[in-house]
Amino acid sequence: MATQTVTLAGDTDWPGFRSEARALLARQVPPEEVVWHTRASAAGDLFASLETQRPVVGHGSASAVVPPAFVRLCETVVLHADPARFGMLYRLLWRLVHEPGLRYDPLDAERVRVQHMAQAVRREMHKMKAFVRFRPIAQGDGLPPLHVAWFDPEHHIVEAVAPFFVRRFTQMHWAILTPQRSARWFPSDDGIEDLAGGRLDIGPGARREDAPPADAGEALWLTYYEHIFNPARLKLAMMQKEMPRRYWQNLPEAALISPLAAEAMARSGRMIDAAPTAPARRIVPLQPMTASAHHEPGTSGVDALSADPADALGQLKRATNRCRECPIGEHATQSVFGEGPIGAVLMVVGEQPGDQEDLRGRPFVGPAGQLFDRAIADLGWPRDALYVTNAVKHFKYELRGKRRIHKTPTQREAAACLHWLESEMAQVRPRAVLALGATAARSVLGRPVAVMQERGQWQTGPRGEQVLVALHPSALLRGDPAQRDEAYAAWLEDLSKATSLVQGEVHEAVPR
Amino acid sequence: MNTQRKLAILADAAKYDASCASSGTRSRNSVGGRGIGSTEGSGICHSYAPDGRCISLLKILLTNFCQYDCLYCVNRVTSNVPRARFTVDEVVQLTLDFYRRNCIEGLFLSSGIIQSPDYTMEQVVEVARVLREVHDFRGYIHLKTIPEASPELLQKAGRYADRLSINVELPTVQGLETLAPEKDGAAIRRSMARLRVHIDDAKDAQREAAKTRVMSMPQASARRAPAPVFAPAGQSTQMIVGADATDDRTILSASAQLYGAYRLRRVYYSAFSPIPDASSSLPLAAPPMVREHRLYQADWLMRFYGFAHDEIVPAAADGSTGMLSLDVDPKLAWALAHRERFPVDLDTAPREMLLRVPGLGVKAVERLLVARRVRRVRSDDLARLHVPLKKVLPFVQLVDHRPGRALDAGDLASRFRAAPVQASLFST
Numbered sequence: 001m002a003t004q005t006v007t008l009a010g011d012t013d014w015p016g017f018r019s020e021a022r023a024l025l026a027r028q029v030p031p032e033e034v035v036w037h038t039r040a041s042a043a044g045d046l047f048a049s050l051e052t053q054r055p056v057v058g059h060g061s062a063s064a065v066v067p068p069a070f071v072r073l074c075e076t077v078v079l080h081a082d083p084a085r086f087g088m089l090y091r092l093l094w095r096l097v098h099e100p101g102l103r104y105d106p107l108d109a110e111r112v113r114v115q116h117m118a119q120a121v122r123r124e125m126h127k128m129k130a131f132v133r134f135r136p137i138a139q140g141d142g143l144p145p146l147h148v149a150w151f152d153p154e155h156h157i158v159e160a161v162a163p164f165f166v167r168r169f170t171q172m173h174w175a176i177l178t179p180q181r182s183a184r185w186f187p188s189d190d191g192i193e194d195l196a197g198g199r200l201d202i203g204p205g206a207r208r209e210d211a212p213p214a215d216a217g218e219a220l221w222l223t224y225y226e227h228i229f230n231p232a233r234l235k236l237a238m239m240q241k242e243m244p245r246r247y248w249q250n251l252p253e254a255a256l257i258s259p260l261a262a263e264a265m266a267r268s269g270r271m272i273d274a275a276p277t278a279p280a281r282r283i284v285p286l287q288p289m290t291a292s293a294h295h296e297p298g299t300s301g302v303d304a305l306s307a308d309p310a311d312a313l314g315q316l317k318r319a320t321n322r323c324r325e326c327p328i329g330e331h332a333t334q335s336v337f338g339e340g341p342i343g344a345v346l347m348v349v350g351e352q353p354g355d356q357e358d359l360r361g362r363p364f365v366g367p368a369g370q371l372f373d374r375a376i377a378d379l380g381w382p383r384d385a386l387y388v389t390n391a392v393k394h395f396k397y398e399l400r401g402k403r404r405i406h407k408t409p410t411q412r413e414a415a416a417c418l419h420w421l422e423s424e425m426a427q428v429r430p431r432a433v434l435a436l437g438a439t440a441a442r443s444v445l446g447r448p449v450a451v452m453q454e455r456g457q458w459q460t461g462p463r464g465e466q467v468l469v470a471l472h473p474s475a476l477l478r479g480d481p482a483q484r485d486e487a488y489a490a491w492l493e494d495l496s497k498a499t500s501l502v503q504g505e506v507h508e509a510v511p512r
Numbered sequence: 513m514n515t516q517r518k519l520a521i522l523a524d525a526a527k528y529d530a531s532c533a534s535s536g537t538r539s540r541n542s543v544g545g546r547g548i549g550s551t552e553g554s555g556i557c558h559s560y561a562p563d564g565r566c567i568s569l570l571k572i573l574l575t576n577f578c579q580y581d582c583l584y585c586v587n588r589v590t591s592n593v594p595r596a597r598f599t600v601d602e603v604v605q606l607t608l609d610f611y612r613r614n615c616i617e618g619l620f621l622s623s624g625i626i627q628s629p630d631y632t633m634e635q636v637v638e639v640a641r642v643l644r645e646v647h648d649f650r651g652y653i654h655l656k657t658i659p660e661a662s663p664e665l666l667q668k669a670g671r672y673a674d675r676l677s678i679n680v681e682l683p684t685v686q687g688l689e690t691l692a693p694e695k696d697g698a699a700i701r702r703s704m705a706r707l708r709v710h711i712d713d714a715k716d717a718q719r720e721a722a723k724t725r726v727m728s729m730p731q732a733s734a735r736r737a738p739a740p741v742f743a744p745a746g747q748s749t750q751m752i753v754g755a756d757a758t759d760d761r762t763i764l765s766a767s768a769q770l771y772g773a774y775r776l777r778r779v780y781y782s783a784f785s786p787i788p789d790a791s792s793s794l795p796l797a798a799p800p801m802v803r804e805h806r807l808y809q810a811d812w813l814m815r816f817y818g819f820a821h822d823e824i825v826p827a828a829a830d831g832s833t834g835m836l837s838l839d840v841d842p843k844l845a846w847a848l849a850h851r852e853r854f855p856v857d858l859d860t861a862p863r864e865m866l867l868r869v870p871g872l873g874v875k876a877v878e879r880l881l882v883a884r885r886v887r888r889v890r891s892d893d894l895a896r897l898h899v900p901l902k903k904v905l906p907f908v909q910l911v912d913h914r915p916g917r918a919l920d921a922g923d924l925a926s927r928f929r930a931a932p933v934q935a936s937l938f939s940t
Contacts, residue, residue: 167541227523238564
């Protein structure tokens with residue numbers, strides 16, 4: 001029945017498999033009629049040598065178009081130890097070409113089986129990266145030590161994993177010995193360079209005895225292993241799931257597992273039974289740290305404000321951080337207090353800090369703040385004539401997935417925050433106030449404000465101060481993109497009512 | 513004191529920290545360098561302790577002397593444990609030696625607070641600096657930062673480390689005030705915010721650098737100057753569970769805030785573990801390991817399955833205790849409490865709903881979505897997906913399967929209660 005025998009050069013002969021499979025496909029040889037061998041397995045098969053080799057025709061002439069993922073899958077599965085792997089892969093290739101629906105069906109039984117083989121190979125490659133352990137051998141003559149490891153992989157993975165060790169240990173002279181193959185890395189300086197400035201040799205297998213025995217440095221590692229284990233959490237089954245016994249022969253610490261496990265129950269029992277000892281304080285505690293670390297929960301406000309406005313603002317800033325008069329402070333990172341010169345011409349009041357302001361602890365640094373910066377640049381306002389702050393000092397938000405979405409503070413929350421704004425105004429003593437948005441306007445003017453109606457007009461605040469109302473920049477960001485330019489121009493127009501005030505101050509200040 | 517003894521003491525001091533990951537950083541290797549080390553995206557567990565936890569990093573304290581008196585901590589100033597202190601060079605040599613033996617992926621360095629937060633942080637950063645600059649070490653470095661340390665030191669730490677972490681320690685501010693009087697919850701949050709800003713800024717700079725075209729000059733290499741890197745594997749934190757009376761609903765809410773506000777890569781939950789020489793004001797019960805496991809599962813639901821933090825544990829108003837069920841996993845518990853949403857038709861349901869079917873993982877859902885374009889899903893297909901059929905079938909509808917009355921059966925919940933199986937908590 002079987003009419004074709006293909007003998008590949010070796011267990012990991014992916015290029016060979018690829019070109020043979022392509023040729024077989026070109027000649028329409030169905031998978032049932034092909035027997036696959038590798039040179040190693042063929043030697044043990046009496047009949048293999050009796051079969052006539054198929055004539056070499058059509059190499060590379062077939063155009064079997066398969067998804068790139070399938071090529072990667074084959075590259076991995078070829079490394080599997082199962083002698084049937086080549087046959088399975090060819091059959092899958094055959095089916096991919098002849099059953100167009102197959103490539104869209106990840107639940108096909110044969111595909112799933114091959115996927116599992118690939119998974120087994122990948123897992124073994126991962127375990128090799130994890131469980132290879134090097135031991136140094138002194139080479140004398142001022143040469144750096146040679147690091148040698150023994151490993152016994154289940155699949156044909158040594159060549160595939162060796163480049164990983166080259167990348168990791170480029171400057172180290174090392175060798176990994178396994179029963180089938182050995183990999184040796186010579187880091188440069190012998191003149192032969194082919195990879196990363198050194199030479200990688202893949203040679204025949206070795207014996208376990210060829211690898212060096214334990215050394216003193218390993219004792220440190222055992223000490224670490226013994227002490228990083230928490231006896232109150234013994235979970236041997238979990239450990240074995242990730243580190244099956246098969247690998248233990250390579251791992252010096254594996255010898256500690258049984259004694260540590262046996263002792264664990266007794267150790268944690270003793271720990272629980274032991275009466276607490278009298279506390280010993282051999283080193284002095286730190287001095288109390290920042291003021292914010294030691295506060296009475298629920299209190300806020302400032303007992304006695306400093307006479308110097310700059311100090312007073314600092315005091316207020318720290319006090320707002322502790323404020324819990326409404327619930328929004330609890331989930332914020334920090335309070336965001338105003339910034340700018342004392343006696344500023346114009347105090348700009350926004351609604352509340354947003355995500356970026358909350359993280360950075362500074363007002364007007366997020367997208368809305370950047371739009372405001374653009375506006376004052378367009379208007380030619382000097383930044384240092386402004387004191388910028390918010391009506392509400394903490395960021396109020398709602399979690400949506402992993403995003404913090406701004407939520408408008410309630411009237412009650414804004415009212416609770418009002419005394420901070422008033423104290424701030426009392427210290428800064430601005431010539432006039434620019435209120436951006438409804439929340440700010442309400443706080444500053446002490447009454448509900450219809451922003452669309454009152455924008456761009458000077459109002460008088462409850463303490464007689466001049467107040468200009470305008471839209472909040474975030475309203476422009478949220479608005480209809482088609483009308484963005486128009487809205488921005490209108491907003492600039494509103495803001496410009498304060499231009500003479502702001503620039504007038506500059507002109508007054510310059511001559512002196 | 514010799515290195516071996518110090519290592520014993522300082523590994524003992526570090527074993528209560530749950531964090532172990534060494535993944536998620538940018539890939540690099542030692543080709544063309546002077547030293548050793550590589551990272552290739554996913555971390556490698558080089559060994560496993562008998563407690564089932566992965567050992568991928570050399571996890572130690574620089575010193576376990578500490579001036580703080582956090583009641584849950586074995587290294588608190590009033591504890592009578594033996595004390596030791598490594599020199600910078602000792603930690604560097606240990607890291608390099610273990611790395612050359614291929615025992616570890618890198619270093620996870622933490623420290624007790626000595627002299628001052630800045631002094632301590634400086635020492636921790638110095639270890640990372642020497643590894644990177646003197647030895648050209650390109651393996652993974654995770655530094656535990658001290659929240660009270662200066663912003664400049666935090667910034668320096670981010671240049672050398674792959675990951676930075678700051679432990680919130682306890683899920684609530686009140687808990688922290690009671691059990692860790694010297695720790696400042698607000699400072700911890702401010703530090704996390706600062707790290708997020710640095711990480712975001714570095715990423716933006718990298719994106720910008722990638723966009724600018726490289727101008728090749730004759731005889732000049734076409735390499736662009738690398739954008740500054742800041743903790744490419746992001747930041748993480750840990751909270752201790754079971755040292756105070758906080759319920760799971762509050763814990764998950766705290767985690768959700770942390771993920772949302774600071775883009776943490778991970779929140780680690782560490783079941784409060786009996787420690788030697790424990791303070792008398794702490795519970796001495798065996799650690800609630802299943803509880804910790806359930807919290808990790810719930811955390812997973814928030815990060816990968818589209819669950820909101822407040823729907824995993826019902827609110828107290830609904831007669832809930834605020835705790836996750838110890839018998840069944842949180843996804844199954846949710847499904848049992850929302851049977852009106854089931855059965856889900858695997859051939860037509862949207863991805864979001866497939867992700868809510870007990871027993872279906874993210875990978876299985878992706879495969880189902882691909883497969884159902886060409887075929888209708890049958891129970892044999894599910895079996896090949898290696899999903900737990902016993903768990904899945906009562907909640908799904910297939911061409912050849914209808915759960916029928918099983919979904920309404922009063923004993924449905926009890927059928928899942930036998931022998932809870934713990935999946936791996938700490939694989940990379």
